[in-house]
Amino acid sequence: MKKLINKPEDVVREELEGIALAHPDLVKVHYEPDYIVRADAPVKGKVGLVSGGGSGHEPLHGGFVGMGMLDAACPGAVFTSPTPDQMLEATKAVDGGAGVLHIVKNYTGDVMNFEMAAEMAQMEGIEVASVVTNDDVAVQDSLYTAGRRGVGITVFVEKIAGAAAEEGRSLAEVTAVAKKVNDWGRSMGMALTSCVVPQAGKPTFDLGEDEMEIGIGIHGEPGRKRMKIAPVDEIVEMLAEPIISDLPYKEGDKVIAMVNGMGGTPLIELYIAYRKLHHVLEGHGITIVRNLVGNYITSLEMAGMSITLMKADDELIKLWDAPVKTAGLRWGV
Amino acid sequence: MITKEEILAWLHRYREVLAENKEYLTELDAAIGDADHGINMDRGFGAVEKKLDGVAEKDIGTILKTVGMTLVSTVGGAGGPLYGTFFLKAGMTLSGKNELSAEDMVAALNAAIEGVKMRGKATTGEKTMLDALVPALEAMQKTIADGGDIHAALEAATAAAEEGMKATIPMLATKGRASYLGERSIGHQDPGATSSWLMLKTAAETIGAS
Numbered sequence: 001m002k003k004l005i006n007k008p009e010d011v012v013r014e015e016l017e018g019i020a021l022a023h024p025d026l027v028k029v030h031y032e033p034d035y036i037v038r039a040d041a042p043v044k045g046k047v048g049l050v051s052g053g054g055s056g057h058e059p060l061h062g063g064f065v066g067m068g069m070l071d072a073a074c075p076g077a078v079f080t081s082p083t084p085d086q087m088l089e090a091t092k093a094v095d096g097g098a099g100v101l102h103i104v105k106n107y108t109g110d111v112m113n114f115e116m117a118a119e120m121a122q123m124e125g126i127e128v129a130s131v132v133t134n135d136d137v138a139v140q141d142s143l144y145t146a147g148r149r150g151v152g153i154t155v156f157v158e159k160i161a162g163a164a165a166e167e168g169r170s171l172a173e174v175t176a177v178a179k180k181v182n183d184w185g186r187s188m189g190m191a192l193t194s195c196v197v198p199q200a201g202k203p204t205f206d207l208g209e210d211e212m213e214i215g216i217g218i219h220g221e222p223g224r225k226r227m228k229i230a231p232v233d234e235i236v237e238m239l240a241e242p243i244i245s246d247l248p249y250k251e252g253d254k255v256i257a258m259v260n261g262m263g264g265t266p267l268i269e270l271y272i273a274y275r276k277l278h279h280v281l282e283g284h285g286i287t288i289v290r291n292l293v294g295n296y297i298t299s300l301e302m303a304g305m306s307i308t309l310m311k312a313d314d315e316l317i318k319l320w321d322a323p324v325k326t327a328g329l330r331w332g333v
Numbered sequence: 334m335i336t337k338e339e340i341l342a343w344l345h346r347y348r349e350v351l352a353e354n355k356e357y358l359t360e361l362d363a364a365i366g367d368a369d370h371g372i373n374m375d376r377g378f379g380a381v382e383k384k385l386d387g388v389a390e391k392d393i394g395t396i397l398k399t400v401g402m403t404l405v406s407t408v409g410g411a412g413g414p415l416y417g418t419f420f421l422k423a424g425m426t427l428s429g430k431n432e433l434s435a436e437d438m439v440a441a442l443n444a445a446i447e448g449v450k451m452r453g454k455a456t457t458g459e460k461t462m463l464d465a466l467v468p469a470l471e472a473m474q475k476t477i478a479d480g481g482d483i484h485a486a487l488e489a490a491t492a493a494a495e496e497g498m499k500a501t502i503p504m505l506a507t508k509g510r511a512s513y514l515g516e517r518s519i520g521h522q523d524p525g526a527t528s529s530w531l532m533l534k535t536a537a538e539t540i541g542a543s
């Protein structure tokens with residue numbers, strides 16, 4: 001294992017220390033229980049937004065704490081859901097009297113821990129609502145699975161619900177817009193290489209020199225199929241077509257599109273992929289009205305990418321364009 | 334009667350057993366999950382170990398509730414809420430008790446299992462810890478109904494849990510991370526069922542043995 005770390009057991013703690021030193025204007029870091037909170041929290045009268053999940057997906061979630069996005073983020077151990085006491089303390093820290101929305105990616109561990117935290121917060125008199133993201137089309141949504149995984153759309157939910165909260169909308173309204181984003185979003189990812197969890201010390205899965213995994217999850221969970229590597233144009237089609245036909249996105253639709261790097265992918269490759277995605281969507285009569293190209297929801301050092309589409313109407317575009325000031329996303333300020 | 338000393342001995346010993354089986358449980362989880370179950374359980378019971386001395390003078394209910402709260406706040410993942418709820422519910426059933434009858438033991442295990450079912454929205458046959466725990470409870474109840482003592486009931490529960498754990502091998506996972514594998518989850522033993530079997534096995538070794 002080759003990593004820029006000191007000791008595997010110290011990575012989350014030392015990352016948090018780095019964040020606190022790098023962004024004192026944006027966030028404060030609380031330790032034990034660990035959470036990152038907006039520097040000016042709680043914002044009086046504003047719905048608070050709390051998310052969290054295993055570490056290793058940076059900038060998600062901690063990099064999205066700040067004006068116009070999250071009020072707090074709870075980092076778990078690498079790839080392991082955080083605990084309810086972190087979420088409860090974060091919820092209390094951001095409660096400005098208008099209630100708190102929990103944004104939860106659909107993984108059994110995250111869902112159960114956030115449920116316990118919501119129960120505890122409600123017992124303490126804080127109004128809590130939750131939205132569970134589940135946009136990964138690689139997983140069959142059926143009785144026989146824990147449901148679709150929450151992946152790229154989570155970035156969109158945090159941005160758009162964050163803007164809605166900033167406008168002063170109520171908890172019910174912010175929750176509704178968060179659900180709309182999730183309902184209108186779909187994603188799929190792929191990997192060229194595995195990732196290495198620091199505490200495990202070895203690759204999560206083995207992938208041959210000339211192989212790739214289509215439909216990979218953000219923790220290296222297996223996808224739809226493993227196959228020989230192909231030119232990027234073909235890979236983009238393999239990801240985009242199942243996404244388009246799933247919602248489905250139709251001729252005349254406007255979308256916000258994200259081409260996301262998994263952590264170990266050069267930006268040059270992501271732009272090549274974006275170029276192809278643009279043409280694929282054009283072929284379907286779908287227009288990209290806004291986009292993100294870069295590393296937003298990663299999987300440690302995994303090489304690969306994911307594509308996320310969200311159908312966009314005027315309301316969502318307006319909220320997308322609203323000012324945001326976080327370490328990971330910043331415009332309009 | 335089960336004494337408080339036996340409960341504490343069980344918890345201390347289970348912590349050691351988890352440390353010894355950390356790699357094994359993690360390997361089982363690598364096959365159908367995310368290779369962290371042993372690490373998670375070891376972290377949780379390592380924290381429990383630090384809390385036990387502080388509550389050793391308290392009643393058994395308080396001790397078990399402390400175990401549950403500690404697991405909830407240190408484990409994370411699915412294992413944290415599930416094992417945390419297991420011990421919290423058992424502890425709530427045993428509030429104020431300093432020794433336990435066979436009936437108390439059955440009531441506590443029953444409440445603990447109901448808590449896991451509620452938290453995980455799962456039932457038996459889904460390739461989870463419930464496939465070890467539910468048969469264990471049934472075997473325990475039957476042994477006691479047939480006039481067996483606490484130790485015999487724990488031995489029967491352990492044997493049933495082992496069988497249930499092995500029965501998870503051919504099962505298709507429909508809950509948790511393993512469900513993403515679909516058919517590919519078949520042929521692997523569930524890590525949570527394995528840690529649950531170890532928990533009962535340790536109980537049979539430390540409770541009512543003399």
Ligand SMILES: Nc1ncnc2c1ncn2[C@@H]1O[C@H](COP(=O)(O)OP(=O)(O)OP(=O)(O)O)[C@@H](O)[C@H]1O
Binds near residue numbers: 080367410413449526
């Ligand atoms: N819904 C459920 N109900 C009961 N038991 C479950 C459920 N989901 C998972 N489990 C049990 O939990 C075990 C996995 O626990 P583990 O500590 O590895 O958590 P995890 O799923 O990896 O959590 P995370 O995904 O957040 O890391 C499984 O082997 C299974 O026995």
Ligand SMILES: [Mg+2]
Binds near residue numbers: 366367368369370410
């Ligand atoms: Mg696991």
